[in-house]
Amino acid sequence: MRRTTFSLLSPDRGGRAGVVVDWLIMAVILVNVAAVMMETVDSVASQYGPVFLWLEICSVALFTVEYLGRVWSAVEHPAYSGPISGRVRFASRPLLIVDLLAILPFYLALFGVGGDLRVIRALRLFKLFRYSQSLSFFTRVLKRKKTDLVVVTVVDAAVLVVVSSLVYLVEHQAQPETFTSIPQTLWWGVATLTTVGYGDMYPVTPLGQLLGGITAVLGIGLFALPASIIASGFLEEARSATTCPQCGTRIDHTDDATDSSVSGRLENSR
């Protein structure tokens, strides 16, 4: 029976029944996230309060059964064979911690601990990670481009600090109520460099506007780089990730086929 539980709860296993379990859990997660969002709308919350309460109780019951089932049946996996040490190691995996965080606030609230953590329940969305090949593909792309993204992040952070300090220096006297401090001006800096431009803070002096214009131009040159870098990572990851046509094993060409990737070469150049 433990073996059956293990199969049922593993994505892409457990036959027809496993698929039903997978889709059931996914549906409950999505309904939960939608419920958390709708519950913050006053008119909806006051009218359907009991519905949300019952949905929460049923969801937590299901997620608790799921969590306990996973931990209990984990020893079926060869990597987690020890009855206690294996289960502890299994329960420490990020996805299992997400599973625990999805139910813990409810039990804490029963004992009057934790205050109003309703919104935290939106993080139940992360439970979907288990079923998402999109996200695991995306994670591999980010990993592949890590070095490049770090280079850009360092440069972007330095540019943000410098332009914000300069604009604060220029605008503080003209608008002491708006550009109150450098940390506050960082907010202007991010809104400008990312070209969001809310309009709650903007320079009004000629020198401030000159600096602001340079900042905006720098912004689309520097802050748009991550998108280009991730996009090229997408292409490379898709090229290097193939499955063996015979046995279906995923073959990672990272070591040889992607010599030409930026991160790989960058590593070499150090």
Place this chain on the structure above:
Amino acid sequence: MRRTTFSLLSPDRGGRAGVVVDWLIMAVILVNVAAVMMETVDSVASQYGPVFLWLEICSVALFTVEYLGRVWSAVEHPAYSGPISGRVRFASRPLLIVDLLAILPFYLALFGVGGDLRVIRALRLFKLFRYSQSLSFFTRVLKRKKTDLVVVTVVDAAVLVVVSSLVYLVEHQAQPETFTSIPQTLWWGVATLTTVGYGDMYPVTPLGQLLGGITAVLGIGLFALPASIIASGFLEEARSATTCPQCGTRIDHTDDATDSSVSGRLENSR
């Protein structure tokens, strides 16, 4: 005569007369869309009311003749040969439904059904799809990159929900009138992640601004990806789509030449 009608109404057929018919229909569509738009300008509507009415009557007459002609002559096409079943299948094609929607509101209004559907007439623009190689090229690009775009859309939707929930949690108390609920905060989230930044909603607390800054930076990294993906699809589609220099048939290299396309590989990697 049915054969002639069929040729006349098929784009790029019917000889000189067919070209005249094509251009006539296209011109009437464009004039219609312009009319719908100008009719919403009060000063124009009050002055040229009768002109718009007559234009509408003539356009509907023409489009009705066109629609009936297409359905009647459809049986000339070998794929729709059955006198009734063929015509029904033909009339169910998306472009034919668009043709029907372009005239139906007028006839419904004659019988007092449907209310004020004037603006719906702007959708007559979609009738142009039949004549647009741009759009069919574009559709092929989107089809080719479907898998990648789905990956990005899933990730983007998850990021949108999570950042909006967190910012709601942080800003709701400081600005209960602005950040009223999570669904309302989703509007802020989209405006920030796409870097539109209208300025109707923005965080004012330090923690909210920190989250908002991270959201904006994530936005240009994640929400700008579709543009890069579509652009690379553009390049690949243009490379793989060639016509035979002898007979003019379109040759699609998708199966072999574009093994290296992201979507193709991604399929393999599953």
Place this chain on the structure above:
Amino acid sequence: MRRTTFSLLSPDRGGRAGVVVDWLIMAVILVNVAAVMMETVDSVASQYGPVFLWLEICSVALFTVEYLGRVWSAVEHPAYSGPISGRVRFASRPLLIVDLLAILPFYLALFGVGGDLRVIRALRLFKLFRYSQSLSFFTRVLKRKKTDLVVVTVVDAAVLVVVSSLVYLVEHQAQPETFTSIPQTLWWGVATLTTVGYGDMYPVTPLGQLLGGITAVLGIGLFALPASIIASGFLEEARSATTCPQCGTRIDHTDDATDSSVSGRLENSR
């Protein structure tokens, strides 16, 4: 003497004296554009009025001499050899029309014609096109990607009209003062699709915000495409444009080396 004039006025010709003439004209153009801009600043205009007047008179004098000199010496060029027909054809070239437009308003104003055309003088900037290799390089890039840019422009225009019509339909009743008509809503549509987001118009109804969010997401997918397309044109143009190492002639590989360019293939696929 006519031959000397011709050489002096041709960019990259006329030896040392020609270079001096080139730089003189370029400097006068830049000073002129700066003057036109500064003259609109009231405090500057009232203080330095006479300076601007004299600068204008001297500039027009120089540009008039330059214009007459170009037309007079044009017949030295083999392609414009006819004394009258050659000069007329030469004077009809875009750059010569720009030269004429740079001086004509001044003479019209002398005869009381044309009103206040001072700002038109900012267009003298276009006279720099003659000296700019950047701009000619850029023009070639645009020409190479013409077909792709047309495809995207058609799709973008259609999307703009459709989303603006829909948002007008949804928002007109809630904000009749802001979303007054579809043409006015097009302004919102452009500001959203380009992610500028001034904040003077934005939807406030839930349905309008849903449409607005979809519009913003579509915007970065579709309206950012031209940048990617031009960027890839940049790369291809730079690759295909080489000069013969022996004689210095520019060799355009367009016909063979860039078979793989999007526009080339698109042409083939038709």
Place this chain on the structure above:
Amino acid sequence: MRRTTFSLLSPDRGGRAGVVVDWLIMAVILVNVAAVMMETVDSVASQYGPVFLWLEICSVALFTVEYLGRVWSAVEHPAYSGPISGRVRFASRPLLIVDLLAILPFYLALFGVGGDLRVIRALRLFKLFRYSQSLSFFTRVLKRKKTDLVVVTVVDAAVLVVVSSLVYLVEHQAQPETFTSIPQTLWWGVATLTTVGYGDMYPVTPLGQLLGGITAVLGIGLFALPASIIASGFLEEARSATTCPQCGTRIDHTDDATDSSVSGRLENSR
């Protein structure tokens, strides 16, 4: 001892002690930048005033020792061997000038010169350049794409001047308080072309909005180009920069391997 000082102060030299010195200086720089930013927050400044003062004194002391140590030991480097001329040449290098600017304001303030230059201290961040491989990698990317970036900058500047002049011409009469002059309208132009769109200036006349819409569309086509160009430079630089697997020397393939880079070809095409 001079030799030891030289090794200790050179990044990636001086053994374990050198690493400690490197990390110590980096940490002090980061703490300094954070302090400068926090000091502008009134509540923090009034409470922790003495802490900031002592931090400043200690930092300047350390940076002074570091600066004198670098200049004194510079003659150990073969390129700066002359006791005076070598040290002067060494002290003229950009990084050494940054080091000097990091301490000079403090000493000037002691003698009552320079006024309130506290914020200038944020520029101490630039001292980190010495330790940053990210920034040196980034500088090489910018150098590689210099020609392309210049082409785009020239075109962008011309577009900015022309659209701003035209919009000023159209909007000045409708909004004389907002579009006061062309230089002021340049601020609108930058905010629109970069798609920041603060919302402090925007056209309200139909013609102005038409021009504004065209400007916004041009903006994402032209002002987003630098990001694409820098991104492709990133890829190329990473490809061409490898180290010899035997001796670790950095090998720059610029001359042969990157023939296909835009800037290289552009140079050829001239």
